[in-house]
Amino acid sequence: MDIAPYLLLATLEGLVQASVLMLTALGLSLVFGVMRVVNVAHGEFYMLGAVGAWLCATLIPGHPAISFAVALIVAPLIVGLLAALADRAILQRINYNPEATIVSTIGISYIIQQLTLMTFGPDARAVDPPFYYNIRFPWFGYSSYKFFIIGVAVALVATLWLLMKHSKMGLLMRATQYDRETALNFGIPVGRVYSAVFAFGAMMAAVAGVLVVPNSQAHYLMGHDPLLMSFIVVIVGGLGSIPGTIAAAVLIGLSDGLLSVFFSPTLAKIASTLLVALVLVFKPQGLFGKAGRI
Amino acid sequence: MSVMTVEGFDAFYGRSQALRGFSVELRGGEVLCLLGRNGAGKTTALKAIMGTIRRTAGRIVLDGRDLSALPAYEIPRAGIAHVPQGRRLFAELTVAENLEIGLSTRKSSRRALDYALGLFPVLTERMNQRSGTLSGGEQTMLTMARAMCIEPAVILLDEPTEGLMPSAIAGIREAVIRLRDNGVAVLLVEQRVDAVLPVADRVAFMDHGEIKARFTIDEVRNDLSLLHRYVGVGA
Amino acid sequence: MTIPNKKLFTLCLVVLALLFMAQFVLSNYLVLALTRILILAIFAMGYNMLMGYTGLLSLGHAMFFAAGLYAAGLANYYGGVSLPLAFVFGILGGGVLAFVIGLLALRTQTVSFMIVTLMFAQVAYLLTLYFSNVTGGDQGLTLPTASRSFSLFGLAVDLTSPMARFNIALTLFAVVLIGLFAVTQGPLGRLFVAVRENINRTEMLGFDTYRIRLLAFTISGAISGLAGALYGLMFGFIGSSFAEFRSSIEVLLFTLVGGPGTLLGPLVGTGVMTMLIDRLSGMTSAYLIVVGVLLIVINLWFPKGILGTIRDRWVPWLK
Amino acid sequence: APGIVGRAQAQAGDAIRLGAPFHRTGIGASYGRWYERTATAALKIINEQGGINGLPVQMIVEDDGTDPKRGVEVMEKFAAEHKVDAVFGHLFSHVVAATAPRAGELKMPYFLCSETHALAAGKFNRYCFQPSITDVKSQINSMGGWITSNLGKKVTLIYPDYAFGYDHRDNMTAAVEAQGGKIVASIAIPPSETSFTRYLPRIPFDTEVIYHVMVGPAVLTFVKELGEHLGTKRPEIFGFIDSLEGVQMDIPQLSFLEGTYFWEAMPRYAQPDQTEFDKFYRDAVGVDATGASATDPKDISTYSHMFSAWETLFAIKKAMEISGYKGPAQKIDMLEAMEGITGFEASNEFPQGDKVFNGKTHQAFAHQNVSKFGGGKLEVVHTTTIEESFYPDETDYTQMSF
Amino acid sequence: MAEVILLKTRGLKRHFGGLKAVDGVDFTLRKGEIRAIIGPNGAGKSTFVSLLSGRIPPSEGTVEFDGQDVTALPAHRRVRLGIAYTFQITNIYPSMSVLENVAVAAQSRLRPSFLRKGASETEIEDAARAALAAVGLDDRLDEVAGVLAYGHQRLLEVAMGLALEPKLLILDEPTQGLSDSEIANFIEVVKRVAQSSTVLLIEHNMHVVMSLADRITVLERGRLLAEGSPAEIMNDKAVQAAYLGEPA
Numbered sequence A: 001m002d003i004a005p006y007l008l009l010a011t012l013e014g015l016v017q018a019s020v021l022m023l024t025a026l027g028l029s030l031v032f033g034v035m036r037v038v039n040v041a042h043g044e045f046y047m048l049g050a051v052g053a054w055l056c057a058t059l060i061p062g063h064p065a066i067s068f069a070v071a072l073i074v075a076p077l078i079v080g081l082l083a084a085l086a087d088r089a090i091l092q093r094i095n096y097n098p099e100a101t102i103v104s105t106i107g108i109s110y111i112i113q114q115l116t117l118m119t120f121g122p123d124a125r126a127v128d129p130p131f132y133y134n135i136r137f138p139w140f141g142y143s144s145y146k147f148f149i150i151g152v153a154v155a156l157v158a159t160l161w162l163l164m165k166h167s168k169m170g171l172l173m174r175a176t177q178y179d180r181e182t183a184l185n186f187g188i189p190v191g192r193v194y195s196a197v198f199a200f201g202a203m204m205a206a207v208a209g210v211l212v213v214p215n216s217q218a219h220y221l222m223g224h225d226p227l228l229m230s231f232i233v234v235i236v237g238g239l240g241s242i243p244g245t246i247a248a249a250v251l252i253g254l255s256d257g258l259l260s261v262f263f264s265p266t267l268a269k270i271a272s273t274l275l276v277a278l279v280l281v282f283k284p285q286g287l288f289g290k291a292g293r294i
Numbered sequence B: 001m002s003v004m005t006v007e008g009f010d011a012f013y014g015r016s017q018a019l020r021g022f023s024v025e026l027r028g029g030e031v032l033c034l035l036g037r038n039g040a041g042k043t044t045a046l047k048a049i050m051g052t053i054r055r056t057a058g059r060i061v062l063d064g065r066d067l068s069a070l071p072a073y074e075i076p077r078a079g080i081a082h083v084p085q086g087r088r089l090f091a092e093l094t095v096a097e098n099l100e101i102g103l104s105t106r107k108s109s110r111r112a113l114d115y116a117l118g119l120f121p122v123l124t125e126r127m128n129q130r131s132g133t134l135s136g137g138e139q140t141m142l143t144m145a146r147a148m149c150i151e152p153a154v155i156l157l158d159e160p161t162e163g164l165m166p167s168a169i170a171g172i173r174e175a176v177i178r179l180r181d182n183g184v185a186v187l188l189v190e191q192r193v194d195a196v197l198p199v200a201d202r203v204a205f206m207d208h209g210e211i212k213a214r215f216t217i218d219e220v221r222n223d224l225s226l227l228h229r230y231v232g233v234g235a
Numbered sequence C: 001m002t003i004p005n006k007k008l009f010t011l012c013l014v015v016l017a018l019l020f021m022a023q024f025v026l027s028n029y030l031v032l033a034l035t036r037i038l039i040l041a042i043f044a045m046g047y048n049m050l051m052g053y054t055g056l057l058s059l060g061h062a063m064f065f066a067a068g069l070y071a072a073g074l075a076n077y078y079g080g081v082s083l084p085l086a087f088v089f090g091i092l093g094g095g096v097l098a099f100v101i102g103l104l105a106l107r108t109q110t111v112s113f114m115i116v117t118l119m120f121a122q123v124a125y126l127l128t129l130y131f132s133n134v135t136g137g138d139q140g141l142t143l144p145t146a147s148r149s150f151s152l153f154g155l156a157v158d159l160t161s162p163m164a165r166f167n168i169a170l171t172l173f174a175v176v177l178i179g180l181f182a183v184t185q186g187p188l189g190r191l192f193v194a195v196r197e198n199i200n201r202t203e204m205l206g207f208d209t210y211r212i213r214l215l216a217f218t219i220s221g222a223i224s225g226l227a228g229a230l231y232g233l234m235f236g237f238i239g240s241s242f243a244e245f246r247s248s249i250e251v252l253l254f255t256l257v258g259g260p261g262t263l264l265g266p267l268v269g270t271g272v273m274t275m276l277i278d279r280l281s282g283m284t285s286a287y288l289i290v291v292g293v294l295l296i297v298i299n300l301w302f303p304k305g306i307l308g309t310i311r312d313r314w315v316p317w318l319k
Numbered sequence D: 001a002p003g004i005v006g007r008a009q010a011q012a013g014d015a016i017r018l019g020a021p022f023h024r025t026g027i028g029a030s031y032g033r034w035y036e037r038t039a040t041a042a043l044k045i046i047n048e049q050g051g052i053n054g055l056p057v058q059m060i061v062e063d064d065g066t067d068p069k070r071g072v073e074v075m076e077k078f079a080a081e082h083k084v085d086a087v088f089g090h091l092f093s094h095v096v097a098a099t100a101p102r103a104g105e106l107k108m109p110y111f112l113c114s115e116t117h118a119l120a121a122g123k124f125n126r127y128c129f130q131p132s133i134t135d136v137k138s139q140i141n142s143m144g145g146w147i148t149s150n151l152g153k154k155v156t157l158i159y160p161d162y163a164f165g166y167d168h169r170d171n172m173t174a175a176v177e178a179q180g181g182k183i184v185a186s187i188a189i190p191p192s193e194t195s196f197t198r199y200l201p202r203i204p205f206d207t208e209v210i211y212h213v214m215v216g217p218a219v220l221t222f223v224k225e226l227g228e229h230l231g232t233k234r235p236e237i238f239g240f241i242d243s244l245e246g247v248q249m250d251i252p253q254l255s256f257l258e259g260t261y262f263w264e265a266m267p268r269y270a271q272p273d274q275t276e277f278d279k280f281y282r283d284a285v286g287v288d289a290t291g292a293s294a295t296d297p298k299d300i301s302t303y304s305h306m307f308s309a310w311e312t313l314f315a316i317k318k319a320m321e322i323s324g325y326k327g328p329a330q331k332i333d334m335l336e337a338m339e340g341i342t343g344f345e346a347s348n349e350f351p352q353g354d355k356v357f358n359g360k361t362h363q364a365f366a367h368q369n370v371s372k373f374g375g376g377k378l379e380v381v382h383t384t385t386i387e388e389s390f391y392p393d394e395t396d397y398t399q400m401s402f
Numbered sequence E: 001m002a003e004v005i006l007l008k009t010r011g012l013k014r015h016f017g018g019l020k021a022v023d024g025v026d027f028t029l030r031k032g033e034i035r036a037i038i039g040p041n042g043a044g045k046s047t048f049v050s051l052l053s054g055r056i057p058p059s060e061g062t063v064e065f066d067g068q069d070v071t072a073l074p075a076h077r078r079v080r081l082g083i084a085y086t087f088q089i090t091n092i093y094p095s096m097s098v099l100e101n102v103a104v105a106a107q108s109r110l111r112p113s114f115l116r117k118g119a120s121e122t123e124i125e126d127a128a129r130a131a132l133a134a135v136g137l138d139d140r141l142d143e144v145a146g147v148l149a150y151g152h153q154r155l156l157e158v159a160m161g162l163a164l165e166p167k168l169l170i171l172d173e174p175t176q177g178l179s180d181s182e183i184a185n186f187i188e189v190v191k192r193v194a195q196s197s198t199v200l201l202i203e204h205n206m207h208v209v210m211s212l213a214d215r216i217t218v219l220e221r222g223r224l225l226a227e228g229s230p231a232e233i234m235n236d237k238a239v240q241a242a243y244l245g246e247p248a
């Protein structure tokens, strides 16, 4: 097979991956940006989204599109609630001390993982896509659902961007992020804002989880990679910069796919990881750092 | 009739007591000045009023409404504004955004903003600059202006003249007088007696977390040795 | 030379003495477990030197542990290098890699630093897989039993003997502990803390903070390499799972639980976490839940780690 | 269940204690769960039949998290704390590779339920045995001929980019070339990959057979994406059941697998010529004729591998009985007895079928099955002879000291 | 004392985007003097001294210190040469003790290299104690710096500058947040320091300026507006208009 279709495919795949990354990364970025804490359990929220989608698919009879639509709404809500609860019960009590938060969220992720293992089981579970149509290119077939993922992600991110940029809520969130105490002095209910932000970040991850599951599967360990990747995306993009996060997601989504045209896959992964690391080394603020704050 | 009554505040940092039975009463259109050495607990007292540090005892009433049990973020909404020591701006936000946050606290109108900017016209030139890069003096003005956007009934000023050039100090003094004349109650923390005397109606001396003595401004003017006794400066 | 912070020094000696006594008191299994804890605690101490004292949170320390592991292991496996020499290779491996990575990574700060180290570590991990014809990849290499004993200064040592293993681990632990005591309680340690607390200020007091950080990073890498080499040579298995992200998180967890920036914190953290998992896994298959809950509970009571919080509340010299 | 104790009361002589390090968590968890279930069922039968040499048998389960480091620790725990007589049950080869040397040092009989070739290649020590499941080298050897003569000679290999995958690549390449076939492409997929589509264009158009062996939670995605990619005009496909072990097969995402082939060590679906042993075994473990849990049809067992936990227990029993084993003092006798065994008859104890056991390499050899997927189930179309899986000995453990 | 020039700048500029914070300043400082820099808020005083200390790189121009061109030297090297700088906005080690804070500074002076055998811990601590005693914080040695009242943190900041025993001590609004009694004490401290070092002082408190400064430099909008003795400056019409607001 010649190189052109190969590149096309690598690009398509990269974009799908980038879309999912964009969602999880923005969730993480929001939490990190506002609360200055690293949420290690973020990947678990993503996983719960996927498991939620599977649960909906098993419980709700009828066309898969129905259960999918339900999952897209219900799973993030439940995950968000859970996250808000965790925030209230734990993070608020340790005062968002960055280090203690890492330990606590590792604890939370252990708990979520193990509970999922005990109830949902260790197997990977498939969910039917809401619609199924295989688009045939001259050289290969491609699932139309993947285009849907890209579409939804783009729509969600655009909405978020508008919200952060132009809404009062966005302004207040950014204010709390710089100085808690002064924010309180201006009537901003910091505690509630934090819970909301934490929940919202988790919901973004859960939405991503619901979206991927018809494409890959739900599995109790699936949160690990997205956590690492979105963490990388957030920082490479430039903390708190939505355009940066998008750019980084696309860069990272595409790079190893395209590089693997020329190298063996593992070598391509090595090269792309190194590439991204060096971007950071020589541009420590990230691609869109500083100037492009949310 | 007093606007704000604070009674018997106690507060602790760890095991050390930072406030002991701190009480003040403020009438509308009056400036009460809180004086005291470094570490006397002046800043702590203001924070306790704002609810940003936990108090173990005490009551606060504003316009007849008991605020004692309210969470911290309700205090400014009730109408008490705070200009903190050391200019705590939202450093990454622009001047305009900082002011907007002030306006949003009680959903004040643009008039409040115009009024504040009228007092500090420099700020109009800097609206889109990141507030963290303002000069020290500009930052102080911004914190004052931001607090005025709340349209408060009571304003707490923690050493607002700190780091200001003499002509700007005059500006702040003027701002305080304008506030007072508009019926706002001002609780002013100051170190520099000369900055205080012209605007204050009453003076309270603080030490070790307690108010040790209260005087009217005339009493102080008549007997400057009081200053020496309580804050250690020669008249 | 006068010894600063005598109380802490005494405490260190007491701990070492207690550890030494442990081999006569504890069951065989616990001595084994303690051997492992000591080695991992060395790793955590190396990590703590960087993260706890200097305030540089690396998410890629598994790479230095693995560098030591592979440098020592491969030298022994392919080169037939004697164990003590292989061990030195391991320390050098960790130190040199840390120096090189540090040169690059230290251009960044805080979160960017976390990510850069994480990514370099991912590269290192992938390299161990990519060159699996040499490293054995995830199945790893098993050092032949024959090459597991050596003689040093006429003293024959058999690394398959539990007592020899324990005492070697304890000796090296003691060396590293005392070494770190000297570093952290003296002027250099003060500089590390100064860098952690306020890097701009430190720069403006006349210190080249880049060099200070590079020094901390290299020392930390060398100690991690030491731990890796020790682990590999003692237990005879070198595999890429030691280079995984999970190992980096583990050492971070050990340090955070014990109390970052306290000399004995890593030992406490490693001991608590290792024994917790070990004991619980025998009792319930849901032990991860219990561990998770305990982590949270520890955190609520000891937000700065066990020793860190004790230091802040009661015993200020415990640093 | 009776016979399973959480913590041993270390008193030698009152019972035979077996340490069972299973993959309860981590990536091996779906196997580990079924290994535990299978072993528990076997143990129950052994104890009902009066135990071994009159002693009751206890199994002490520990989780190794599918983590090599923890695997070693658990081995030490069994030896030093639980003081077990033997350890069995490890599957994932990296865990085995890390644990085996410790077993040798601790002088602990260690029975693998893995498929690793490292044992027969002489990389371990005299304490390690693989008495039930055939190693990956012979599995592939015995398949190679069938593939080239029935499916095609131009083969594309798809395998994970690490040691387990390389075993497949190397052995399959050798096997195919020995039969006059040719490997037209060899596609290694990095571990941790969750999406595979972009690797698939590497499959050359002239491929006659695709040979795939993927493991881990993402396998289903792999198979599904393979289907999407190839569409209806596709070459023959032959896969190791590892790619779909524990996965429900009659789901729409997998419909394209219709007509493809799988290797199975033990057929998941009860075949028309099902032996009574297989039936007995399914009943005892609680697995129905489709390989699903008898209580939950959606809960699919790891049928092709888990029999090894069952058979290994009976192999241990046999060795202990031959040597009259009563306690650790007779450990060496027991190991020598094991080395002396030449094979096992198909029976309730060995439901997968008869086996040849090679005392020198400590490795068992058995029949292998090729199954065709059709109508949502797998049907065995070919069973190899045991001899087809032989290869020259690569080591002789009996020459090693204990 | 002979008129030795300690510090000299030529055409020093610093722009932030379009804003010319420092706009071509030629400035000379003689050894041993106490020089005050005054000027309206936002005039560029802090930026100017940051350029001297190397905290911010200049857009244009040169800085010469003690006969050496230091324009290209990083900040920490300049400190080693003897330029000490205290921040306008408090900048200390918040979770270290007061003594430790100053010990870091003392260490910088006493132990220029880790490899050479330097001063002992005791010497370092003694030097730190002495600096703290000078500002009157010696009764708070073991307190955690971050919980000190604001005014005390300012004093701590000054003590760190003192412990460096610099040739040139740059103080950016050191009395901000000090009470009147502390200011009196502070003036004494600076007088004592000035016996051995040169002091460059930014202040808005005219009382402090008048009590200390030998000469005064006035900056406005990034440029030199005036320079002269205190009396000259006080009577300068331009200064009164730009800064003082009313005749002093």
Ligand SMILES: Nc1ncnc2c1ncn2[C@@H]1O[C@H](COP(=O)(O)OP(=O)(O)OP(=O)(O)O)[C@@H](O)[C@H]1O
Pocket: B013, B014, B018, B036, B037, B038, B039, B040, B041, B042, B043, B044, B045, B085, B191, E146, E147, E148, E149, E150, E151, E152, E177
């Ligand atoms: N976060 C804190 N933790 C512990 N103690 C504190 C904390 N903040 C302040 N203190 C202590 O409480 C006392 C009162 O401090 P406060 O800041 O209220 O004084 P102040 O009168 O405002 O002084 P200044 O005029 O210097 O600003 C001081 O002794 C100070 O050290």
Ligand SMILES: Nc1ncnc2c1ncn2[C@@H]1O[C@H](COP(=O)(O)OP(=O)(O)OP(=O)(O)O)[C@@H](O)[C@H]1O
Pocket: B133, B134, B135, B136, B137, B138, B163, E016, E019, E021, E039, E040, E041, E042, E043, E044, E045, E046, E047, E048, E088
């Ligand atoms: N990093 C920066 N980015 C943009 N503008 C800046 C930056 N730093 C300072 N400025 C601007 O440069 C001008 C001079 O600032 P500087 O802090 O030097 O003033 P100053 O004379 O010290 O004032 P003050 O007496 O109020 O401290 C101010 O208008 C300020 O807003």
Ligand SMILES: [Mg+2]
Pocket: B042, B043, B044, B085, B158, E149, E150, E151
């Ligand atoms: Mg104060």
Ligand SMILES: [Mg+2]
Pocket: B135, B136, E045, E046, E047, E088, E172
């Ligand atoms: Mg300034």
